[in-house]
Amino acid sequence: MLGPIAGILFDGFAYGMLLFLLSVGLSVTLGMMNFINLAHASFGMLGGYVAVTLMQHFGWPFLATLPAAFVIAAAVSMVLERVMFRRMYRATDLDQTLLTIGVVFMSIAGAAYFWGTVQQPVAVPDYLSGAFVVAGVNIARYRLFLIVVALVIVAVLIAGLEWTRFGAQVRAAVDNQRMARGLGLDVDRAFSLTFALGSGLAGLGGALAIAMVGLDPGFAFAYLIYVLIVVSVGGLASIGGSFVAASLLGISDMAGKYYVPQLGSFLIYLVMVGILMWRPTGLFGKR
Amino acid sequence: MAAVLPPQAAPHEFLRARTRWHPLEIVFWLSTLLPFVVVPEYLQLASQIAIAALFAISLDLILGYAGIVSIGHAAYFGLGAYTAGILSKHGIGEPVVLLVLGAIVAGVVGYASSFIIARFRHLALIMITLGICLMFYEAANLAGWLTGGADGLQGIKIGPLAGTFKFDLYGKTAYSYSLIVLFLCFLLARRLTHSPFGLSLRGIRENAVRMPAIGAPSDAHIRKVYTIAAAIAGIAGAVLAQTTSTVSLEVLGFQRSADVLVMLIMGGAGKLYGGILGSIVYMVARDQFSGINPQYWYFWIGLMMVLVVMYLPNGLLGGLEKLTARWRRSPT
Amino acid sequence: MSETVLATRGLRKNFGSLVVAGDINIELPRGARHALIGPNGAGKTTLINMLTGMLQPDAGQIMLEGADVTGLKPAARVHRGLVRTFQINTLFPRLCAIEAVTLAICEREGHARNWWRRLPVYRDAVDEAYAILASLQLGADCTRVTRELAYGQQRLLEISLALAAKPRVLLLDEPAAGVPRSESSALFQAIAGLPADITVFFIEHDMDIVFKFASRIIVLVGGRVLVEGAPSEIAADQRVREVYLGHGKHG
Numbered sequence: 088m089l090g091p092i093a094g095i096l097f098d099g100f101a102y103g104m105l106l107f108l109l110s111v112g113l114s115v116t117l118g119m120m121n122f123i124n125l126a127h128a129s130f131g132m133l134g135g136y137v138a139v140t141l142m143q144h145f146g147w148p149f150l151a152t153l154p155a156a157f158v159i160a161a162a163v164s165m166v167l168e169r170v171m172f173r174r175m176y177r178a179t180d181l182d183q184t185l186l187t188i189g190v191v192f193m194s195i196a197g198a199a200y201f202w203g204t205v206q207q208p209v210a211v212p213d214y215l216s217g218a219f220v221v222a223g224v225n226i227a228r229y230r231l232f233l234i235v236v237a238l239v240i241v242a243v244l245i246a247g248l249e250w251t252r253f254g255a256q257v258r259a260a261v262d263n264q265r266m267a268r269g270l271g272l273d274v275d276r277a278f279s280l281t282f283a284l285g286s287g288l289a290g291l292g293g294a295l296a297i298a299m300v301g302l303d304p305g306f307a308f309a310y311l312i313y314v315l316i317v318v319s320v321g322g323l324a325s326i327g328g329s330f331v332a333a334s335l336l337g338i339s340d341m342a343g344k345y346y347v348p349q350l351g352s353f354l355i356y357l358v359m360v361g362i363l364m365w366r367p368t369g370l371f372g373k374r
Numbered sequence: 375m376a377a378v379l380p381p382q383a384a385p386h387e388f389l390r391a392r393t394r395w396h397p398l399e400i401v402f403w404l405s406t407l408l409p410f411v412v413v414p415e416y417l418q419l420a421s422q423i424a425i426a427a428l429f430a431i432s433l434d435l436i437l438g439y440a441g442i443v444s445i446g447h448a449a450y451f452g453l454g455a456y457t458a459g460i461l462s463k464h465g466i467g468e469p470v471v472l473l474v475l476g477a478i479v480a481g482v483v484g485y486a487s488s489f490i491i492a493r494f495r496h497l498a499l500i501m502i503t504l505g506i507c508l509m510f511y512e513a514a515n516l517a518g519w520l521t522g523g524a525d526g527l528q529g530i531k532i533g534p535l536a537g538t539f540k541f542d543l544y545g546k547t548a549y550s551y552s553l554i555v556l557f558l559c560f561l562l563a564r565r566l567t568h569s570p571f572g573l574s575l576r577g578i579r580e581n582a583v584r585m586p587a588i589g590a591p592s593d594a595h596i597r598k599v600y601t602i603a604a605a606i607a608g609i610a611g612a613v614l615a616q617t618t619s620t621v622s623l624e625v626l627g628f629q630r631s632a633d634v635l636v637m638l639i640m641g642g643a644g645k646l647y648g649g650i651l652g653s654i655v656y657m658v659a660r661d662q663f664s665g666i667n668p669q670y671w672y673f674w675i676g677l678m679m680v681l682v683v684m685y686l687p688n689g690l691l692g693g694l695e696k697l698t699a700r701w702r703r704s705p706t
Numbered sequence: 707m708s709e710t711v712l713a714t715r716g717l718r719k720n721f722g723s724l725v726v727a728g729d730i731n732i733e734l735p736r737g738a739r740h741a742l743i744g745p746n747g748a749g750k751t752t753l754i755n756m757l758t759g760m761l762q763p764d765a766g767q768i769m770l771e772g773a774d775v776t777g778l779k780p781a782a783r784v785h786r787g788l789v790r791t792f793q794i795n796t797l798f799p800r801l802c803a804i805e806a807v808t809l810a811i812c813e814r815e816g817h818a819r820n821w822w823r824r825l826p827v828y829r830d831a832v833d834e835a836y837a838i839l840a841s842l843q844l845g846a847d848c849t850r851v852t853r854e855l856a857y858g859q860q861r862l863l864e865i866s867l868a869l870a871a872k873p874r875v876l877l878l879d880e881p882a883a884g885v886p887r888s889e890s891s892a893l894f895q896a897i898a899g900l901p902a903d904i905t906v907f908f909i910e911h912d913m914d915i916v917f918k919f920a921s922r923i924i925v926l927v928g929g930r931v932l933v934e935g936a937p938s939e940i941a942a943d944q945r946v947r948e949v950y951l952g953h954g955k956h957g
């Protein structure tokens with residue numbers, strides 16, 4: 088009786104951690120620059136394809152592909168930020184939306200061109216596959232691994248934001264950008280670093296995601312919606328908010344699929360619209 | 375010319391000139407009749423273009439004029455299409471009646487949603503418009519008994535138009551019908567944009583902060599235009615259902631919302647004809663490239679969106695206007 | 707003393723720990739030409755934001771012609787005749803000047819709900835808009851797009867928009883901000899020429915202008931009213947000299 092519930096909680100939480108990694112970067116960059124980047128999940132997809140390619144064509148071990156996914160997604164995002172996004176910070180919501188949807192379309196088509204539209208096969212190393220049972224709950228090793236990675240990253244992010252100089256700059260820029268600029272802070276540089284970091288985390292999330300949810304060119308759009316839900320429900324620039332929102336979303340998605348599969352994703356959308364109507368700035372957002 | 379007028383007449387003349395029909399407008403509408411004689415084998419496509427243009431005009435009212443970003447406008451298109459499709463299976467055969475019913479259902483839902491829409495800005499607004507559309511998509515998917523779910527609505531029976539004109543295989547009736555509906559809705563939209571209400575919408579787009587400071591009820595204006603736009607989108611959807619005799623889930627899809635955005639922005643938002651021009655270019659291009667994998671097609675669409683946003687802020691029509699203005703200014 | 711048109715009682719507002727309004731009590735009689743002065747960051751704009759309903763006060767009341775309007779929305783206050791201008795141009799960049807002012811008049815007259823009749827049909831509204839623009843030397847440029855107007859003209863359009871709402875109380879937030887001194891005097895001349903029953907409350911940094919056009923001056927420092935009085939009293943006040951006049955030259 089307790090088994091299914093605990094199992095759903097565990098699986099849902101693991102799924103939520105995946106969503107957290109995919110979305111936390113967008114939450115922070117949106118809070119800093121108000122730049123609506125709908126292409127964020129495309130960096131996740133890029134990370135996924137980097138991992139797949141390195142494993143299949145270059146024989147890299149799975150764990151080694153993770154940092155590579157992070158670095159390449161971060162580097163590509165930095166280039167795009169320089170040539171495109173940077174010019175759009177003061178543009179209207181509409182222009183930002185359109186530009187980044189355009190990038191999503193291009194990324195989906197690009198992925199289809201290079202990797203085809205089929206699902207990518209992924210082989211997780213032996214020590215991460217399989218499951219064990221604790222108190223009647225089936226614990227998949229891979230999901231446990233995901234949770235551990237995500238928790239470590241949460242801790243690093245919170246500590247970094249709290250105690251490093253860069254973190255202080257980011258906080259100042261989110262708090263009051265005008266004041267931060269007035270104090271002589273290079274907000275643009277802080278932003279482009281944050282942007283790269285956030286996209287890198289999405290890339291890492293994407294690499295970790297494929298073993299759990301698969302990978303095809305539809306990823307950039309399918310997960311964009313989840314990412315946006317996490318960000319808008321969690322509130323902008325709130326790591327804690329993203330964490331809670333992602334966990335809730337992951338768990339309710341799992342629970343929904345288990346208990347009311349006939350409702351599909353309807354419930355998730357309904358809850359999102361409901362929460363936003365109740366609190367337009369999200370659960371933890373201030374603005 | 376303005377110099378001979380007394381000064382206080384100048385603004386009247388200026389404002390009146392804006393509402394007057396330009397000769398090019400008349401030429402354009404006459405040329406919409408050309409497909410009947412020039413490319414009769416493409417009348418089905420022409421009909422699809424007219425429907426897309428109508429949908430784009432509806433989005434233009436809220437996005438181009440009032441400045442409200444929606445990435446879920448397909449919700450109302452789909453509602454109109456399903457309303458017309460489902461009711462036609464239950465004995466309502468007259469296309470015009472179905473059209474009106476589609477408009478009413480979409481308009482009522484649009485009115486209900488408008489209370490939410492008017493309250494939000496920025497990311498929350500984008501998410502709400504997307505969320506509402508996704509909800510309708512999922513609902514249509516789940517209510518298979520009513521909508522046919524993922525298989526699409528089967529067995530639509532559309533009677534002859536006005537009891538006389540049957541929808542033929544070549545699309546003669548279809549294009550005539552779509553074109554008439556497009557033109558009538560365009561006339562309505564044109565009146566609206568030239569009215570004091572239309573001016574207030576542009577005020578909201580230009581500066582939402584100033585509007586309350588001059589005593590304008592922005593929320594009420596937004597609710598009104600959103601309802602009208604939803605009804606027009608519903609009409610477009612209903613016409614699609616009738617002229618193609620099918621309704622699939624895709625009428626509610628994100629792709630459709632994104633496509634109409636692309637058409638409108640590419641053509642030029644906030645000038646009605648922009649959406650029409652964008653639909654023509656987009657639909658003809660898609661038809662020409664239909665051989666290539668749709669996945670790749672979206673690469674070019676994406677690239678076009680990026681280029682338009684970065685280099686052509688007022689769309690094709692805005693670019694053309696600029697060119698002609700430059701051409702006029704330089705003598706000879 | 708004539709009747710009070712606009713008054714505040716114990717108005718308070720904090721931004722975090724920063725007190726921008728600490729117990730503000732002011733009274734403006736009908737037809738007043740009062741000035742609000744104070745150093746940068748004193749909370750002058752914040753006070754106007756609260757008076758017009760763009761910012762909710764933490765505590766206190768705002769009375770307009772005897773009625774409590776504290777809970778009213780900005781547009782509702784405009785309908786009651788409480789109208790403002792903005793320190794930083796808050797215009798409609800892609801509307802022509804005549805369109806912008808006609809828009810404000812149509813909103814006032816309730817024409818803005820009409821979505822079927824064409825705008826030029828409302829001749830009276832257009833005539834009135836033109837008259838307002840002409841009275842502020844914008845008549846000749848009324849068909850130009852706002853964002854292409856010179857900065858000084860945009861400041862005048864700020865005021866035109868407010869006048870189009872037929873104010874009974876007009877709050878002007880540094881109407882001459884950024885305008886060269888030679889032009890600002892003309893601008894205030896136009897303001898001084900407004901009908902005598904309009905109550906005008908203006909913020910201005912240039913003391914010469916303040917002394918010339920204000921019949922009474924309120925000095926705001928650190929979110930509190932330091933002193934209020936006739937120009938001669940303010941000019942002689944030692945505390946004002948210290949916190950404000952001794953502060954260096956503004957404008």
Ligand SMILES: Nc1ncnc2c1ncn2[C@@H]1O[C@H](COP(=O)(O)OP(=O)(O)OP(=O)(O)O)[C@@H](O)[C@H]1O
Nearest residue numbers: 721724726744745746747748749750751752753793
């Ligand atoms: N929305 C806000 N959030 C936080 N602080 C604010 C906000 N608006 C204003 N402030 C602060 O409140 C103080 C008062 O601001 P206000 O704009 O009212 O000053 P002011 O008297 O109009 O100054 P100035 O002469 O420069 O126009 C300033 O320190 C300003 O930084």
Ligand SMILES: [Mg+2]
Nearest residue numbers: 750751752793
């Ligand atoms: Mg100020």
